[in-house]
Amino acid sequence: MSKEPQYKRVLLKCSGEALLGNQQYGIDVETASRIARDVKQAHDMGVEICIVVGGGNIFRGVSGTAQGMDQANADYMGMMATVMNALALQHAIEKEGMDSRVLSAIPMATVCEPYIRRRAERHLERGRVVIFAAGTGNPFFTTDTAAALRAAEMKCDALVKGTNVDGVYDKDPKKFDDAQRFETLTHLEVIAKDLKVMDAAAISLARENNIPILVFSIHDEGSFSNVLCKEGKFTEVK
Numbered sequence: 001m002s003k004e005p006q007y008k009r010v011l012l013k014c015s016g017e018a019l020l021g022n023q024q025y026g027i028d029v030e031t032a033s034r035i036a037r038d039v040k041q042a043h044d045m046g047v048e049i050c051i052v053v054g055g056g057n058i059f060r061g062v063s064g065t066a067q068g069m070d071q072a073n074a075d076y077m078g079m080m081a082t083v084m085n086a087l088a089l090q091h092a093i094e095k096e097g098m099d100s101r102v103l104s105a106i107p108m109a110t111v112c113e114p115y116i117r118r119r120a121e122r123h124l125e126r127g128r129v130v131i132f133a134a135g136t137g138n139p140f141f142t143t144d145t146a147a148a149l150r151a152a153e154m155k156c157d158a159l160v161k162g163t164n165v166d167g168v169y170d171k172d173p174k175k176f177d178d179a180q181r182f183e184t185l186t187h188l189e190v191i192a193k194d195l196k197v198m199d200a201a202a203i204s205l206a207r208e209n210n211i212p213i214l215v216f217s218i219h220d221e222g223s224f225s226n227v228l229c230k231e232g233k234f235t236e237v238k
């Protein structure tokens, strides 16, 4: 029996770090291709997909401020980094035969489209994979918050967050053998227990808009489409 997706439209949050592969810095093309193949599996099941990509593999605002840079300035640099990642992902996605558009919150007319909600909506209806770049377009925010914001604007049925581990734990499972994994949580529990799922602004926005968050490992091939069918390992925040 073929797998049945449980969602019609989802937003995938892909961190910049996920694009590192085994590198210390930058974009690993093979990793981008693997993520694109996972997106293709989900797309083939008829799910409408939008993506918010981070920038941590290239530049994070905090690394600039640590060197004495003005935060707003450093954050704009971080947002530029997400545009580079978005273009790399677009290339990988189109190589898999899907049509896609990059929409940037900071207008960059010669590089990609500006973010216009109705246009994004139209692209999704036409089966294009929409990649949202430049976060929210504002300093002092993160791409997690951008993911929750765009998921709300696009009326997504779920926000699917790809991480390095297969769900939400009470402490870092890579450091602690006795870390406990959660199957389900509420948005409020995530905030009250200060669990490292997404920042509090993102969780609150998802909660206010009744958007469930599914946390899974982006490194396990095929896991994205499994999660959309509620199969495999993931934590659901609802």
Ligand code: UDP
Binding pocket: 014, 015, 016, 017, 053, 054, 055, 056, 057, 059, 060, 061, 062, 074, 075, 076, 077, 078, 079, 081, 082, 134, 135, 136, 137, 138, 139, 140, 141, 142, 143, 144, 146
């Ligand atoms: N950023 C920002 N506003 C936003 C989104 C991102 O200023 O709305 C900046 C911020 O400096 C951040 C960087 O862009 O550190 C990269 O994004 P993020 O750290 O969220 O990427 P990820 O951790 O997902 O790779």
